Amino acid sequence: MNFLSLYAKDFNFGDSNLNGDxxxxxxxxxxxxxxxxxxxxxxxxxNLIRFxxxxxxxxxxxxxxxxxxEKINSNFSIAYREATKNVCKAINNMxxxxxxxxxxxxxxxxx
Numbered sequence: 666m667n668f669l670s671l672y673a674k675d676f677n678f679g680d681s682n683l684n685g686d687x688x689x690x691x692x693x694x695x696x697x698x699x700x701x702x703x704x705x706x707x708x709x710x711x712n713l714i715r716f717x718x719x720x721x722x723x724x725x726x727x728x729x730x731x732x733x734x735e736k737i738n739s740n741f742s743i744a745y746r747e748a749t750k751n752v753c754k755a756i757n758n759m760x761x762x763x764x765x766x767x768x769x770x771x772x773x774x775x776x
Contacts, residue, residue, distance in 0.1 A: 667701065669756070669768065673748040676771050678755060683744055722761070 673679030674686070705724070708714040713730035717723040726734070756764055 669752045670745060670748040673751060676752075676768075678751040679748045681744075683741065683748060 669676050669678060671684045672682045674682045705714070708724075708730070709716075711729075712727055713733060714724045714726055717725055756767070759767065
């Protein structure tokens with residue numbers, strides 16, 4: 666979801682890409698996977714997110730996490746929240762496999 670939000674324009678979720686237009690988005694996606702794993706572990710250890718259940722890959726923001734988010738009001742964070750809302754609406758009913766397929770097809774067609 667983070668990748669889709671940052672490149673909302675490329676995926677028709679918004680008018681702009683928050684990280685700018687880039688021909689290297691495929692490379693950035695593969696680099697982000699490891700960073701995302703590290704970020705998730707950090708957020709869990711700081712009690713900012715939690716797993717929905719033990720066997721799930723879904724997360725929920727905690728009360729502490731929500732309080733932190735409410736304190737962040739930069740132009741980038743406001744644009745990111747808006748892009749993320751648009752992405753969530755669009756992918757809400759997709760399975761993980763459908764989402765991966767959707768993302769892959771759009772990245773491959775971007776070339």
